Amino acid sequence: MQIRDKLGNSTKRILVVEDEWIIAMNLKEMLESLGYEVISLVHTGEEAVRVSEAEHPNIVLMDILLRGKMDGIEAADYLYSILDVPVVYITSFTDERTLERAKESEPFGYILKPFEKRELHIVIEMALYKHEMDKRLKEKTKQLEELNRNLETRVKEEIEKGRKKDRMIIQQSKLMAMGEMMVAIAHQWRQPLNVIGLLVQDLEDAYNFGEVDKQYIKDMTVESMAQLAFMSKTISDFTNFFKPVNEKVLFDVKVAIEEVITLVHTRLESSQIILDCEFKRSTADYIGSDYTTSLLQDASHGQIIVKGYPDAFKQVILIIINNARDSILRKRQDELFSSNRKGLIRIILQEQAGYVVIRVRDNGVGIAEDICDRIFEPYFTTKDSGIGIGLYMSKIIIENHMSGKLYTENADDGAIFCIELNI
Ligand SMILES: Nc1ncnc2c1ncn2[C@@H]1O[C@H](COP(=O)(O)OP(=O)(O)OP(=O)(O)O)[C@@H](O)[C@H]1O
Ligand SMILES: [Mg+2]
Structure with a gap:
């Protein structure tokens, strides 16, 4: 005791x-x-x-x-x-x-x-003190080692969580791309389906009126086949769009953007929004310049090859275009457009030394200064039916998965989103 x-x-x-x-x-x-x-x-x-x-x-x-x-x-x-x-x-x-x-x-x-007694006293007290300090030091070292181990596990856990989130985002972007493709196909199919429906209805009437002869059948077959060919072409147009890639590959950003344009341009047209695309090799001022060369008509056909995930990249372009469309529709809804102004989305590709800048500019409502810093945050939205995940996802795809940059630039009228990728 x-x-x-x-x-x-x-x-x-x-x-x-x-x-x-x-x-x-x-x-x-x-x-x-x-x-x-x-x-x-x-x-x-x-x-x-x-x-x-x-x-x-x-x-x-x-x-x-x-x-x-x-x-x-x-x-x-x-x-x-x-x-x-x-x-x-x-x-x-x-x-x-x-x-x-x-x-x-x-x-x-x-x-x-x-x-001497005094000497003995000092040596014992020093030894007891040293031993006590040693014990504390050992204890602290143990705690520190424990902390380090915990920290290591936490860091590993966080990295794994981050990886999982990234994988989910890529997965989500694929699902969104598929959804977008379905919407585009459905849009393209509406017209030919109507025509085929009318042809079938007409067949019954023609039969009742005794008009079905060889020529009638021939005409009907030709017309139906033309509609079906159009529908089938739509599918092949869009299947190129969505080819999930799990590994980084080399791809041409111009081709990827063309595919997105093919997917969305009719729908944009029906909302009276013009989508055009320009390719610049020089560093000349691009803003406000008259659009002259369509990317699709680019005579040089020069490729701009980057390394990454083409389907995810296309999804980013889609997200930005859809946001631009929402912004233009909002402006129109708020009656902020003068009566004869059209909605315009312009994509400008500019090749620089070692990298390419893709700017997507719209003439919609623009981004208020006080929310500029927040638009890339997850679940930040100013829309009633928005989720607020589009730009967050895009930033992860461009910056974490393709080592690029995604940011906004000031515009007098509307918004500009810029993507920089190494080439
Ligand atoms: N081109 C643009 N013009 C004006 N504001 C924009 C534009 N693009 C994005 N924003 C702003 O950034 C916010 C976040 O955009 P984000 O795409 O992340 O989400 P969202 O469009 O609101 O919802 P969703 O997840 O359904 O796409 C938008 O709610 C909008 O306020
Ligand atoms: Mg969005």
Whole structure:
């Protein structure tokens, strides 16, 4: 049991290992007069180990030279390394080799015989203090290691979460692209389906009026086949659009943009929005310049090859075009357009040294300055039916997956979205 002094400090319990009886008794007296409790006086290293295992003293005062198989150094080594009991050597023996061995057993102090009470007191207190500090240091190191391990696991978990989110976004972008394709096909099919419906209705009438002859059947077949051919062509036009790619590939951004334009231009036309595209090799001012060369008619047919995910890239272009369309429709709805102004979405590709900039400019409502910083945040939307994921997804695709940049630029009228990709 530990006894506490008046200040609440526990009395330190000391084991003395000394084979000279008189010295041992003398030491015991000195220690007790200094306020320590001497739990035992033993003569051999083996005894020191046995008592320490049973009693766990705060400190052991150990003579280096002991009778028996185990000398003081061996015993001290065991006491500190196995039982974490600090040892102070008390010796008159000072030959170099023994001192060297003693040092290796990491003692907490030496005291040379003969010594004074004051000296003994200081050495014991220093040793106890050092041991306490050592213990705290070990504890802190353990905590730090634990923290490090936890941190490592947390970092790994967060990275994995991020990867999962990225995969989900790519997956979502594929689903959106498929949805977009269905809408485009449905739009293209409406007209031929109507025509085929009318032809079938007319067949019944013609039969009732006795008008079905060989020529009639021939005309009807030709017309139906033409409509079906158109429908079938729509499918092949759009299947190119959506070919999921899981690995980065080299692709031509011009071709990818052309495919997006094919997908959306009729729908935009029906909303009275003109979509055009311009390709510039120079750094000349592009804003406000009259549009002259369609990308589709670009005589040079120069390719702009980038590395990445073409379907995800096309999805980004679609997201930006759809936002531009929403913005133009909003402007029209708010009657902010002068009566004869058309909605306009212009895509400008500009090849620079080592990279390409794709700017998508619209003449819609524009982006208010106070939300400029927020539009790329997930779930930020100003639309009643918006989710607010489009631009967030686009930024991840362009910046995380294709090492590019996506940002907005100021425009006097409407908004400009820029994509930069390395070529
Ligand atoms: N061309 C643009 N002109 C004006 N504002 C725009 C334009 N593009 C985006 N914004 C603003 O950025 C916001 C976020 O766009 P984002 O595409 O991320 O989401 P959303 O279009 O609102 O919803 P959804 O997830 O359904 O696409 C929009 O709500 C709109 O306020
Ligand atoms: Mg959107």
